[in-house]
Amino acid sequence: MPSRTETPSRGTVVPLTPDTAPMLWQRLERHAVPERWRTVDRSAHGPRIVAVPDGDGEDWTGAALVTARPHTAYLKIVDAVGDVRAAAVAVVAHARDQGLAQVKWEGWTVSAEDAAAAGFTPLNPPLTPVGAAEPASAYVRWLHGDAVSEPPYYGQTTHFTCGAVTALVAAAHAGTVPRAALDRESELSLWRRATNFPACEPVGLGVAARRAWPSVPVTVHRDVDRPVLLDHCSEDEREWRALFQRMSRTQAEDLGVPVDPRHLSTATIRSTVDRGEHVLLLISLAGMQGFDVPHWVLCHGAVPGALVIEDPWAATSAGDTWADAHLLPVADAALDTMAAVPPDPFRGAVTLGRPPRSA
Structure with missing residues (x-):
């Protein structure tokens, strides 16, 4: 996770921590930020805000909440608000700057049209039931080479299988x-x-x-x-x-x-x-x-x-x-x-x- 604010091409990246959260919520107050941004403890997965500044840099026209499992080679957009397509472009640029292989986008709020416009393709939904804590759909964009053949996703139904x-x-x-x-x-x-x-x-x-x-x-x-x-x-x-x-x-x-x-x-x-x-x-x-x-x-x-x-x-x-x-x-x-x-x-x-x- 970045230790300080970074500015890759087309976006500003700010770690989401207890110290930065009040400022970030203030910057995002004109956008309809989903409640899940505030209520789920994502600290283990390096949460950050990737934002798109306006022309004079005084406001953010779009922003995405981004996380990833540690020691992996992807980023995940949880949601984007405002100009969601521009926010997704900024996340992809951030991922490229980090040399990552992939960006995913959870389907809580994004439309299939906006995801496709940003270069994302839909993932097949799981074969196991999806609960309230997980999105029913998701999208992926590979950053280097062709897409990888997609197996079915099946979530284990016990702790040991x-x-x-x-x-x-x-x-x-x-x-x-x-x-x-x-x-x-x-x-x-x-x-x-x-x-x-x-x-x-x-x-x-x-x-x-x-x-x-x-x-x-x-x-x-x-x-x-x-x-x-x-x-x-x-x-x-x-x-x-x-x-x-x-x-x-x-x-x-x-x-x-x-x-x-x-x-x-x-x-x-x-x-x-x-x-x-x-x-x-x-x-x-x-x-x-x-x-x-x-x-x-x-x-x-x-x-x-x-x-x-x-x-x-x-x-x-x-x-x-x-x-x-x-x-x-x-x-x-x-x-x-x-x-x-x-x-x-x-x-x-x-x-x-x-x-x-x-x-």
Whole structure:
């Protein structure tokens, strides 16, 4: 987040903090500022106002509330007021100045016509119901190169089914299963087959994916040869959960699922997704959300300087929504840091290849 007021081409950028908020509300008082600008605590996502000064600089003709998850490569317009098209242009210029890959625009108040005029295209709405804390629609503008192929967005319906959801979304994006098959029953069914109670560790998730889609090549990547994701458990619980993990390793051998002990680099992930394959990547949420919880995301695309992921979870209480989590670009180095899962860091992933073509 900028530490001071900045003036990129065509706009003025001011961080939205407790100290700056009174001045900003005063500058914006002639515009119909939505109440959500004031009532949601977005401080974890670097909120700022990007404003368009008038000719003499005494007034703002348009302004946008902008946020982004930390350690990512995009900006999100929550809303724009006044001359919304000019405000969006200023946000895009600000994003370009920062070398970012993308700008999104939540659809709370913007019309499809205004979004299109500013170069934004609509995102497909989530397959899961959208609550009051999230917009029903959203838009995206890529800043470098062509748009990335869009998987369906499905938000996990429990706190622990992220692994199953990422696998299902990957299968739907690849055409292995129809998008209509992504529902709560399929989510919980795949989780039940993959779980180490309640988390999905890499080998168990890989085994479940192979059994669900036998024609899809599956490779597990895990750079340690020990039980994982058990640090929160008591000694007794660790013993039987570790047994399950050893059973999963045996099942992987029986099914012909290789377990690669090498670090899966972001360069390898980039080449994998460029081939149209998918990587289920285990990360820590400490960087993006501020709490150290292991979490599965789907790597499915690449743009200059960033890999594109699907995150099945959003922190709606902080103003984070499906629009943040969907088609989310993360710089390669930042994603590699997230993929070292504490407390005794290890790396885990599952690669889903493309099924062989029928003769």
